[in-house]
Amino acid sequence: MPRTPYAFLCLVALLAMPGCKIIKTADEGEAGAAAQAGEAGDEGRIAALLEKTYDSELLPLIAEKAQATGDLRSALAGGLEAAGPSFGNRGSGEGAAWNFAVKGEGKVVEANLTSRARKAVLDTDGDGKADLTLQLGPVIKGSSLRDVAPFYRFGDFRDQIEFAKLARALNDRASAALVVPEGELAGKSVSFTGTVDLKAATDPWLVTVVSLSVAP
Amino acid sequence: MNLNRRHVLGGMVAAVSGILPALSLAQGKGIIAIITPSHDNPFFKAEADGAAAKAKELGYEVMVLVHDDDANKQSELFDSAIAAGVKAIILDNAGADASVAAVQKAKDAGIPSFLIDREITATGVAVSQIVSNNYQGAQLGAEEFVKLMGEAGEFAELIGKESDTNAGIRSKGYHDVIDQYPDLKMVASQTANWSQTEAYTVMESMLQANPGIKGVISGNDTMAMGAWAALEAAGRTDVIVVGFDGSNDVRDSILKGGIKATVLQPAYAQAQMAVEQADKFLAGGSTGTEEKQLMDCVLINAENAAKLETFALSA
Numbered sequence: 363m364p365r366t367p368y369a370f371l372c373l374v375a376l377l378a379m380p381g382c383k384i385i386k387t388a389d390e391g392e393a394g395a396a397a398q399a400g401e402a403g404d405e406g407r408i409a410a411l412l413e414k415t416y417d418s419e420l421l422p423l424i425a426e427k428a429q430a431t432g433d434l435r436s437a438l439a440g441g442l443e444a445a446g447p448s449f450g451n452r453g454s455g456e457g458a459a460w461n462f463a464v465k466g467e468g469k470v471v472e473a474n475l476t477s478r479a480r481k482a483v484l485d486t487d488g489d490g491k492a493d494l495t496l497q498l499g500p501v502i503k504g505s506s507l508r509d510v511a512p513f514y515r516f517g518d519f520r521d522q523i524e525f526a527k528l529a530r531a532l533n534d535r536a537s538a539a540l541v542v543p544e545g546e547l548a549g550k551s552v553s554f555t556g557t558v559d560l561k562a563a564t565d566p567w568l569v570t571v572v573s574l575s576v577a578p
Numbered sequence: 579m580n581l582n583r584r585h586v587l588g589g590m591v592a593a594v595s596g597i598l599p600a601l602s603l604a605q606g607k608g609i610i611a612i613i614t615p616s617h618d619n620p621f622f623k624a625e626a627d628g629a630a631a632k633a634k635e636l637g638y639e640v641m642v643l644v645h646d647d648d649a650n651k652q653s654e655l656f657d658s659a660i661a662a663g664v665k666a667i668i669l670d671n672a673g674a675d676a677s678v679a680a681v682q683k684a685k686d687a688g689i690p691s692f693l694i695d696r697e698i699t700a701t702g703v704a705v706s707q708i709v710s711n712n713y714q715g716a717q718l719g720a721e722e723f724v725k726l727m728g729e730a731g732e733f734a735e736l737i738g739k740e741s742d743t744n745a746g747i748r749s750k751g752y753h754d755v756i757d758q759y760p761d762l763k764m765v766a767s768q769t770a771n772w773s774q775t776e777a778y779t780v781m782e783s784m785l786q787a788n789p790g791i792k793g794v795i796s797g798n799d800t801m802a803m804g805a806w807a808a809l810e811a812a813g814r815t816d817v818i819v820v821g822f823d824g825s826n827d828v829r830d831s832i833l834k835g836g837i838k839a840t841v842l843q844p845a846y847a848q849a850q851m852a853v854e855q856a857d858k859f860l861a862g863g864s865t866g867t868e869e870k871q872l873m874d875c876v877l878i879n880a881e882n883a884a885k886l887e888t889f890a891l892s893a
Contacts, residue, residue, distance in 0.1 A: 455708070455871040456851060478729060478759050501758045503721055505714070517870040521674070521697055523747060525872075526713040530754060 404524050408531045416535055420511055424463040424572055427510075428555050431466035431486045431494070442563040453509035454516035459559035461510035464569060467553035468494075475547065479503065482547050494567035496554055496574070499537025505529035506559040506570050507536060536572045543576050551577040607637040608665035610856060612849075613655050615670060616646050619772070619800065621823050621845050622670060624889040625694060628849035629668045636857045638665070647742060649676035656680040660687045666856040668849065669704075670695040674743045678703060690859055692852040695845070696743055697870065706855045707870045708848055712744050715822065715841040715875025716751025722839045722877055723756065723795050723820045730761035731792035734784045736777055736805060737769040738797035745769075748797045748822055756795070765791065770801045777804025785812055793818040799825040799840055806837050824878050824889055832883040839879040845889040848873055 429437070429449050437445035446452060446460035453459050468486035480498035487493055497503065508514050508529040519525040556571040610633045617623040622644075630640045641664060645652035652672040659667055660683070667684055669691055671677035678700045681691045685703055693707040701707075727733065735752065738745030756762050766784040770777035777796070781804065785791060794809075794817060796802035802821030809817045815836070821828050824842030831837040855865040878886055885892045 453872070453874075454868075455711075455873050458872065458874060501755070503717075515868075516872050517701065517868050520699065522709055522711055522713045522872065523750060526717075526751070526754070 400520070401523065404527050408524070408527050411528065412531055412535060415511075415513070416532070419513060420507070420532070421572060423511055424555060424557060426463075428463040428465040431464060431468075434462055434464055435487075438560075438563045442560060445563070451510050451512050453505070453559070457561070459506075459509065459561045461506045461557055461559045463510055463555070464558050464567075465553075465555040467551060470547045470550050470552060473547035475542065477501075480542060482552065484552065494558075494569055496552070496556065496569050496571050497537075498542050498571060498574070499533075499540055502533035502537050502570055503568065504559055504570065505533075506557040507532040507572070509559060510557045533570065536570060540571060540574050542574070547576070553577075606639075607860075608639070609641050609662060610638045610853065611641045611643060611655075611659040611662070611664040611667045613643045613645055613652065613659070613667060613669045615672070616644050620825055621843070621889060624845040625670055625849045628846035629694075629853050632850040632853040633668075636853065638853075638857075645672045647672050647739070649673045649680075652677065653680050653683075656684055660684060660689060664689060665860055667691045668852050668856065669693050671698060673741070674699045690856065692856045692859075694848050694852045695843070701869055705859055705869065706852060706865055706867070708852055708855075709870065709872050710744075710843045710845075710848065711872045711874050712747040712843070713751040713754075714872075715843060716748040717755050718875060718877040719820050719822055719839065719841045720752045720755035720795065722879060723752075723793060723818065724759055724762065726818045726820070726838055727762060727793050729759050732763050732765045732788060732790045733793040733795060734766040734781075734788065734791050735764060735768075736780065736794065736796040736801045737767065738801070739771045740769060742772070745772075745797055752795055770804065772798055772800055774800045774804035774807075777801035778808045781805040781808035782812070785809070785814065791817060794820075796821045799823040799828040802837055802840070803827050803831070806831060810836075824876075824886055824891075826886070826888065829878065829883045829886045832878065832880055835880075839877060842876045842878050842886065842889065842891060844873060844876070844891070847890060 434449065437449055442460055450460040450462040453461060466486045468484035471483045471485050471492040473482040474480060479501040482496045482498060483492040484494050484496060485492055514528060516525050553575050554571050555573045556569040558567045558569045612626050612629045614622045614626050617626060626642050630642060633640045641659065641662060643655045645655055649672045667689060671693060674697060677698050681698065681703045684691050690705040693704045695710045697707050697709040698704065737749050765788040768780050770780045794805050796805055796819065799821040802819050806819050809815060819837045821837055821840040824840050828837050828840045859865045876891060
């Protein structure tokens with residue numbers, strides 16, 4: 363089916379634009395994956411897309427756009443519709459969440475490292491109360507890593523399944539790179555960079571972490 | 579005026595489609611056809627009602643048709659709509675691949691199509707595809723299911739009608755989350771074809787074969803209702819059931835402490851949005867937005883179930 367390679371080429375062309383870089387349309391491995399049409403080729407295409415974009419586009423984008431927790435909170439105090447366009451990127455479709463890159467440090471108030479979806483709840487503004495939750499994997503909820511990036515667009519994918527596979531692959535990639543120390547986290551200081559998606563300015567923050575360091 | 583023609587037209591379409599189309603009169607911006615699966619499922623009725631209400635509000639007449647998930651019938655309905663000279667078609671389609679040709683046929687006749695709920699596998703054929711993010715919705719349902727199950731135990735899955743794309747998408751979304759928990763063991767998985775009565779029977783036999791079942795995740799609400807009835811009959815109301823769609827039936831069950839959760843697709847609002855885009859497109863040649871738009875689903879549980887009414891969540 364010819365539409366798949368076409369979609370892939372569009373994507374490659376699109377990805378080439380923001381950084382004004384010249385990217386080869388496809389090397390042999392990717393051509394092989396792209397040639398497999400439909401769902402059977404998803405894994406290959408998504409893997410190739412991650413290879414091309416995760417380290418060279420997504421992580422730099424997050425690093426560049428990341429707002430300090432306090433700054434993002436101040437911006438959100440003026441409303442999500444004002445903060446969104448200035449600092450974030452909106453997911454596809456009406457009513458989609460605004461996605462922000464965020465960085466900060468704080469004290470762990472509470473942690474659950476026994477769940478498959480490990481979490482640490484932080485106090486980042488020093489008032490002694492929890493104000494955000496870090497997702498530490500291996501199971502990560504949501505698609506904010508995908509949706510924070512304007513270069514991953516739903517329309518460039520075959521369907522919602524392929525688009526969802528990208529989100530999952532990004533989450534897996536991020537959580538696999540995290541080093542979470544053994545033992546009690548509560549009381550320790552951590553610093554992090556990650557992404558958060560908000561549908562309302564007052565939504566609780568559930569941060570997908572791309573880098574984490576825990577003070578000894 | 580052309581009242582007679584309308585009646586004749588209505589009769590023709592009814593003869594072709596085998597159902598009675600609802601033609602209503604308005605100020606004459608033309609007709610919008612609204613084609614969905616059977617209204618037996620209240621979800622599709624909510625879609626059709628939402629689209630019809632918005633179309634009338636904007637000054638169109640409506641022609642409401644159902645394709646019963648039959649691509650051939652859908653093709654005939656498109657012929658009828660084209661022959662009737664409709665201005666636009668709002669479609670919840672009868673198959674991601676099979677529907678491309680019908681939508682293309684309308685496009686070739688100069689009639690724009692605006693898709694809701696399900697997507698098709700081609701772009702550039704429909705003007706809009708406002709897609710319910712069933713995958714994301716299924717992930718939400720599965721995350722809640724995993725939490726309720728305490729990340730462990732035996733469970734069963736009820737799958738929808740195989741020919742419906744969303745049956746597969748939801749099942750994949752469920753497994754995307756659940757399969758990351760090695761202590762959750764699927765002991766049975768079977769289709770009940772979206773049917774409440776079939777789900778009842780399937781659940782009965784699943785329970786006999788696997789008395790240790792602790793949870794059931796269902797591809798839609800009607801099957802969840804059937805499963806819950808079987809569980810009640812067997813005295814197994816301890817079993818955790820999670821559905822999908824956000825129907826009033828499941829809402830009521832949640833509020834009574836029966837079924838634990840479901841996932842709402844904003845059917846009514848989505849259909850209205852499609853009509854607004856159609857109106858904008860007919861007036862100015864553009865919807866002002868991208869063709870493919872994803873619409874997120876919302877988790878419904880005891881916390882927010884009371885706010886749910888006819889596939890819409892009040893603020």
